[in-house]
Amino acid sequence: MPPELLRMIIASVIVVAFVFLNAMILGYMERKVSAHIQRRPGLMEVGPHGILQLLIDGIKLIGKQLIVPEGSNRFLFRLAPLLSFAPCVLPFVVIPFSKKLQIVSMDISLIFILAMTSINVIAILVAGWASNNKYSLFGTFRSVAQAVSYEIPMLLSLLSIIFMTSTFSLQGIVAAQKYYWFILVQPLAFIIYFISGMAETNRAPFDMPEAESELTAGFHTEYSGMGFSFFFLAEYANMFTVCSIATVLFLGGWKGIPLPLGDFTGIVWFMLKVYGLLFVMIWIRWTYPRVRFDQLMSFCWKYLIPFALVNLLITAVVVKLI
Amino acid sequence: MHPATEKLVTALSEQSIVLNECDYAERGYHFEIDLDAGRLREFAQCMLEQEMYLVFVGGLHVDPAIEIIYQFASYDRLCRLVLRVVVDSNNAIPTISDIFQGADWHERETRDFYGVIFIDHPNLVPLILAEEDVDLKPLLKNSDNIKESAAVRWVTVEEQPETDEKADTD
């Protein structure tokens, strides 16, 4: 077996394992943080402080029957969860966890990640369409409109960083933040990116596609067992990707105060920053009500996009002058 | 008496509708009215003009015919009145749901429970009963326990039969 192939297999196994692990950590974190926000203990039964609960939940979901609703397109219905899950794994290939820990270093890593995360829309479209359920279809309409709209401010805000670094390589962007983090010079871009990121990952208060008090469960109403789990995994993987882009572009990536951990220093800092951002996402979700759909859209088109454009313009002028 | 209530009394007397004043402490309402089905809509219109709201519409199955009971009250003064209308021989009565839209559901409910037809009601489909139970009419009395209309009318305390009083104290 050629060593390159072996390396690829090991890498993909690690990535998929990490996606599952991440979903478990985040699932546990979400439930524990929300519990404490709501002044209750949360998970306590399985294992100390309930840390094994998500493992049990995973086993339960695997064991569940997959129900295909009557009158739905069977092939598309089964395909959608995989279509949602597979592209979410791919960004992990290029994320620089530390200086050395990156599976593939590409010059266009950022574009690769953005391209992969936008495939998720198609998966939701397929899921909602194939479910043969009006609520699912509703969620799908909302989701597609939302994802397509919020990609614009997201890209515009990232573009301001690209103007400053002149590279799409994530390692290059980290290296460019040698003296200061870009959040200090681009706070507006960070805020716009983070809001758009929350909308892209369908997190409350922008959880239109799910909107459970309006649409029961939106596009995954009809999914059970692993079909549902794949959407769940994809959501958490997407959240991780969004936060790691924010970390790399705005928070200095894996850089940080040296710790006595040798080569692990970078990855520790990276994870701390990413999970810090994820904590903020969870915090927001459990504090705010959901916005209305038209408010969500007008917020994007009337506020985020103009501000992102102005920010981009100013960045361009400043970069040119310096 | 509140000036608005006086206005109401005058307006109704002008249409020669007879109001029986009741003892509020005993009955919980001020006026009692018996009306022909033909004048019901005219009366409801008057209620709307006098700024009364519809409390409820309910049925009462007595011999010889079902009576429909309307209660009106006011948002800004203490005034409550009860209206009794007897249905016609076809078990029908005019609707007031175009005057008081709130009557829509009450009338549909009364149709479910008594089978009373509200003439010109826009949507007289079962509200509470399931489709297969359309003709259940659950609140109709059977021949054993139905009472005369007069037997369920209020009688003042002096007229109460004395025998009941003794039974009370055991």
Next chain:
Amino acid sequence: METAQQNLEPATDIPHDNRYYLNMGPQHPSTHGVLRVLLEMDGEYVIDPQPVLGYGHRMQEKMAEHKNWMAFMPNTGRMDYAAALPYNHGYVALFERICGIEVPARAEYIRVITSELNRIVSHHLWIGAMLLDMGAFTPILYTFDDREQVLDILEDVTGSRLTYCYFRVGGVCKDIDDNFVEKTRAFIKRQRERFDVYNKLVTGNIIFIKRTEGVGVISLDMARRYGVTGPVLRGSGIAYDVRKNEPYSVYPKFDFDIPTGQNGDSYDRYLVRLEEIEQSLRIIEQALDQLPDGPFLAKVPKKLKMPTGDSSFAVEAARGELTYYLVSGGGDIPYRLKIRVPSYSNLSVLPELCQGMLLSDLVAAMGSMDLVIPEIDR
């Protein structure tokens, strides 16, 4: 009869090109119970919402005609499960009125205190459920924390936590003790401090304001045509409260305000209910201060014979005006008991109120009405 039969035919016309029907309920997260709303939709817009009732109907009015009036007493607590004591109150007060029974002063005070506690509990539940409809999960756990305190107090004295059957004709079935008074006072103090939390978490929340302001505006005219009562009506600026307008029990002895809104939208209805909690606290405080000694249950003959005729009694339940209308043919079984429940009339506004709304607004407007379905399907 023929025309009537035609009317009974269900509408079978095919929806206009891109219109379609959406079934909200009977199992839907935001209908809180087994209510079904049949929505005719055009995209995200609701063209015609029609509530479909009867999924949990128990025919309480029929039961009332078949039981001794005393045996029907527990049923009164099973209509509005969120605030059962006002239902108890209206029922016993009706029989006290028709039979001319004097209630001891202490019993009236106990009734008022427990009823107001129950009203607070109901508003707690509503704030949580409303915010849940809007997609905020956290407030319900905060309000339930407070609700739990009251339920414990009420449980001590009534013996149950939800479907109370505490009042009796002539008084209440159990006296309150010092422990009750002490715990209630502690609760009043605690609740006043908690308003700050509510305001920070909900009242000033920009998303909540944007979602509810101007949504579901009920005008005075609309309210009157439908017979809307309770906080839903008061949100529209009409200070109609049975406790003030048609005083019963010992309510005239207390100094309290009727909070009203200005715009009649969902946000005003929220503010009104929040303020009503404070007003209920004021009533309880005064009632505890003035609480007289004496018997808590009058001597009432075991076999209560009703005079013939009709009588009506209205009380202010947590959701609006509750009227019991009794027609008696003598004896101890009611000939007819009509129960006018507030939610029934309040919900009947929905088709007119929510025409042309976005689906999300319909959820917000319906949530702000504080519907308890077993009360509608009584």
